[in-house]
Amino acid sequence: MTVLLSIVTGVLFATGLYMMLRRSLTKLLLGLLLLANAANLLIFTAAKPVKGHSPLVAEGAQALERSAADPLPQALILTAIVIGFGVLAFAVILFSRVYLNTGSDDSEQLTQTES
């Protein structure tokens, strides 16, 4: 399970970076999306997920009796997903505005603020 998740995370990072390095703005955006998912999956995998044990303290007990899944990474991922969603929604609108204003999807054409 962990091995599979690690491979998926690696593939997501690789494809995300490759997409970000392309000249097309749409691909840059897709690259950011893939990287955001890769980072979330990385948090999940790095925290060693355990299958089938929820972190609930039994009635009357003072502590967890057996090793259980850590709920915090999932809370972190949830926060990161919400933030990522908002930021990427903004980015999508911004990229479409750039396209409408410049008529180009090519990042090489966007040199007006460089001089």
Next chain:
Amino acid sequence: MSHWIPIVLFSPLITGLLALVLPNRGHLRPVLGLVGSLVLLGAAIGLFSETADGTIAYYHFGEWPPPFAISYAADILSSLMVLVSAVVSVGTAIFAFADDDDTASAKGYHGFVHIMVFGVCAAFLTADLFHLFVAFEILLIASFALLVLKGGRAQYEGGLKYVALNLFASLMFLSGIGLLYGMLGSLNMADLAQLAAASDEPARLSLAAVLLCAAFSMKAGLFPLYFWLPASYHVPSTTVSAIFAGLLTKVGVYALFRVIPLIFAADWSYFQAWLLPIANFTMVLGVFGAVTQKNFRRLLSFHIISQIGYIILGLALFTPLALAGAVLFLIHNILVKTNLFYIAGYIERLRGTGNLKYLGGLYKERPGLALLFLLSALSLGGLPPLSGFWAKYMIVRAALEAGAPVSAGVALFTGFFTLFCMMKVWTEVFWKKPPEVNADRPGAEPASEAAGRKRPALPRLPVFAAVFTIVAFNGLALAIGLYPEPLIQLAQQAAHQLIDPSDYIQQVLGNMP
């Protein structure tokens, strides 16, 4: 528990949210912004006076015991940074009267500025790594909105570069946090410092350390990842670019100061070997970039980069003197840089262009403004007895003492070029004859160009607001320059706290076993 911390955090947040929902009538929103930032300034002074003697103020939200609580803590560095941010926030609120633009106000300018200040203050105060990420995202998304508020082609293009690079940096930061949590099982920075020191496999931590370090460096605008900064900082309105220039890169710098020596102390010599050359390159390339610029604010943006190099040089040397110099430099730089952007914006407003080629003759027309610019410019260049001199002197001397003569030489060389560049601006903007009007002026500048000459004189309130802000910031910088002793002592205490964080760790964790 310090109750100033929640006040510092919530006053800009509430101001920002109110400014977004209140109707945009008359001066309602700007006045609310001014009141809110004055409350923030009061709370920041309260927090500062609590920590000035070296106590660590802390606050655990929900009164959970650490390290389970989300902890906020302030040592001298944090509270000084919050104080300066509050000063910049007040300055921005006053200057906003001069730069007041009904459309910007209607689009929510005041709300976004205060939410951004909330993010900045939260980043300076938090003792929780994931909360640092959240604070970064809050200030980023507010800054995204501010950057494109004017809504023209230049704004969208600059915004695109800023957004793409900063999102990438945030994702690196998030990955670093994920790896660190997976290895150590905590997010509280003080707790992480102890766990990392006790870790039996420090080599594995290095991966997370490098990810975090790269993410902060990108946000701070360090070599070689600074190209997004001069491509975007000059496109928004004056007030926005002034507060960006003053605060945003400094948050990245602060994160480097806070996180790397605290958590990755074991790896420190490795980081030092990298940070020294990076600091040298940042200083030199920033100033070389500035020399060739034609646009006033873009030129100043390149100077931000070279100044960040000095601060990182102080961090890389990591001696008490160097760190104290770096802290002093941070404070001086926030004030002076913000002020230079105000002056540049005011001149743009007067003349309708920021292109040095089409400016000139202002010395004859406005000798007072010329004097104010000269004070700030010489302070940036580091001439005694202005504030920049003391900071540079401390850093250069620390570099010589620590056996890094190359860095000391680079720092002096950069100071010389900074001065040269400021003199170039002085000649272009103030001394040379105003150019003949102006058939060949390209249409690349905003549309207000053509109307520039015919534009009616500014009403009195805006002129007063702009001049007041510029004079006040100059006065602060001058006061630091003429009487630096108290601030230098504070900076030395802050440096001591950074080198020996055991007090910070103990206070944040409380009496945890």
